[in-house]
Ligand code: C2E
Ligand code: CA
């Protein structure tokens with residue numbers, strides 16, 4: 001007769017085996033690959049107010065979007081290597097630009113909730129925050145679907161980082177399931193409206209009532225709303241009319257290298 005204890009042991013064994021297989025496949029796929037930080041500018045009216053760091057995987061001479069690797073990366077330690085490497089590259093790059101950046105400028109990194117349990121990720125972001133304090137604000141973006149994975153330990157870490165001045169954004173808001181309760185109390189200071197909600201068609205936003213509800217929630221909680229995936233003037237004007245002034249999207253800039261990004265800020269700043 002198989003006992004519950006034996007079944008649980010077998011289950012743990014299979015989970016561990018599956019993780020090891022995934023890690024082996026991923027490390028084979030990533031052999032010779034480099035993690036490169038790309039940045040997409042975030043605008044308020046015509047001015048750049050920040051930039052979102054987006055991973056590119058450079059392999060066989062080509063830059064790839066991370067999407068095909070992300071779920072495997074996020075299920076193992078590799079994602080922490082990725083984040084630490086991006087934070088370190090962005091830090092070295094901006095060291096050469098301090099004093100030349102606009103006021104109230106911010107840089108955001110994408111992390112998954114589980115990474116709040118990684119001491120080296122916390123150390124890397126804390127170092128970034130300390131190094132650029134007063135010059136570049138640090139924002140950490142956590143995807144909405146990941147909020148369900150926030151546990152007591154990660155919530156405590158978030159609280160600690162928030163107390164030191166690090167900000168949090170809830171990413172892809174409106175795109176999937178979430179622990180919406182965390183928008184209140186937990187210290188999110190930005191909501192990033194997913195691109196599926198910012199679409200417009202024949203002169204109107206497709207989801208005006210949902211956007212109104214999110215704006216009203218954001219006013220109540222003192223949270224900033226950022227529109228994502230803005231591709232057309234029609235979209236931008238309709239979102240502006242609703243009072244959403246901060247946005248990112250192909251209409252103004254695609255993600256670009258750090259060099260191109262800094263050139264763009266400096267030109268934009270001098271206009
Ligand atoms: P995201 O955080 O929602 O980032 C926005 C994605 O939308 C980016 O895709 C960007 O290139 C794309 N995008 C920006 N503007 C527009 C637009 O106007 N129209 C359309 N159709 N798309 C637009 P990308 O760079 O392929 O990144 C995909 C996702 O990968 C990101 O979605 C983010 O969730 C994740 N990701 C990127 N870098 C990292 C990272 O360092 N760590 C983690 N954990 N996830 C990352
Ligand atoms: Ca993001």
Ligand code: CA
Nearest residue numbers: 171172192228
């Ligand atoms: Ca997003």
